[in-house]
Amino acid sequence: xxxxxxxxxxxxxxxxxxxxxxxxxxxxxxxxxxxxxxxxxxxxxxxxxxxxxxxxxxxxxxxxxxxxxxxxxxxxxxxxxxxxxxxxxxxxxxxxxxxxxxxxxxxxxxx
Amino acid sequence: xxxxxxxxxxxxxxxxxxxxxxxxxxxxxxxxxxxxxxxxxxxxxxxxxxxxxxxxxxxxxxxxxxxxxxxxxxxxxxxxxxxxxxxxxxxxxxxxxxxxxxxxxxxxxxxxxx
Numbered sequence: 592x593x594x595x596x597x598x599x600x601x602x603x604x605x606x607x608x609x610x611x612x613x614x615x616x617x618x619x620x621x622x623x624x625x626x627x628x629x630x631x632x633x634x635x636x637x638x639x640x641x642x643x644x645x646x647x648x649x650x651x652x653x654x655x656x657x658x659x660x661x662x663x664x665x666x667x668x669x670x671x672x673x674x675x676x677x678x679x680x681x682x683x684x685x686x687x688x689x690x691x692x693x694x695x696x697x698x699x700x701x702x
Numbered sequence: 703x704x705x706x707x708x709x710x711x712x713x714x715x716x717x718x719x720x721x722x723x724x725x726x727x728x729x730x731x732x733x734x735x736x737x738x739x740x741x742x743x744x745x746x747x748x749x750x751x752x753x754x755x756x757x758x759x760x761x762x763x764x765x766x767x768x769x770x771x772x773x774x775x776x777x778x779x780x781x782x783x784x785x786x787x788x789x790x791x792x793x794x795x796x797x798x799x800x801x802x803x804x805x806x807x808x809x810x811x812x813x814x815x816x
Contacts, residue, residue, distance in 0.1 A: 595745075622801060622802040623802075624802060624803075624804070626806075633789075633806055633807070633808040633809060634746075634789070634806040636803060636804070636805075639802040639803055640802065641799045641802050647799075647802070647803075649803065679743070681745050681746070683745075685801070685802075687801055688733070688734060688801060689751070690736055690748040690751055691736070691746075691748070691791075691804060692748070693745030693746050693747070694745055695744065695745055696743065696744060696745050698743070
């Protein structure tokens with residue numbers, strides 16, 4: 592089954608404690624992205640990747656890091672999380688010119 | 703600069719009451735427009751892709767159309783299970799590789815009551 596898998600689904604952490612949210616896709620897609628979704632602000636892109644070792648900033652990259660060492664994986668790293676990074680996060684993947692497939696989401700709370 | 707705008711923000715319909723959602727875009731050389739459905743707390747689910755003005759696509763009670771400046775999502779005789787937020791997205795202008803950088807509208811929240 593074609594899918595994008597994010598882990599964990601829910602995470603509560605404390606300010607400053609480094610965390611990683613994993614994302615994996617099984618469709619051999621070139622493009623992968625991370626979005627955050629907040630009430631009233633819609634989906635905002637954090638980072639995206641066009642292929643292995645090629646990444647670029649989205650609209651809200653501050654406080655986040657990504658890496659794309661393998662085509663199927665695109666982890667999101669928060670080196671020092673802060674409460675304003677409390678949000679619902681989605682990973683997505685796509686191929687050129689085609690629709691994006693989204694993961695189930697990760698609800699992150701930073702206290 | 704926002705390149706895609708959706709209206710209305712929210713829509714409340716009686717079951718069976720047809721209506722349309724609007725997605726307007728400012729991208730001059732549109733290469734594709736996507737419609738998604740999103741249920742609360744879940745990832746967006748793909749509905750349609752439209753590539754050129756005049757194109758139409760249908761799926762059950764939903765029909766998407768595209769002009770040179772906007773797209774419409776028509777909901778015919780909606781049922782309560784059509785309640786969701788509907789999002790449209792376009793690859794924006796002015797980026798090295800815009801296919802990876804989809805810009806989403808804010809969405810239209812649709813509630814269908816029995």
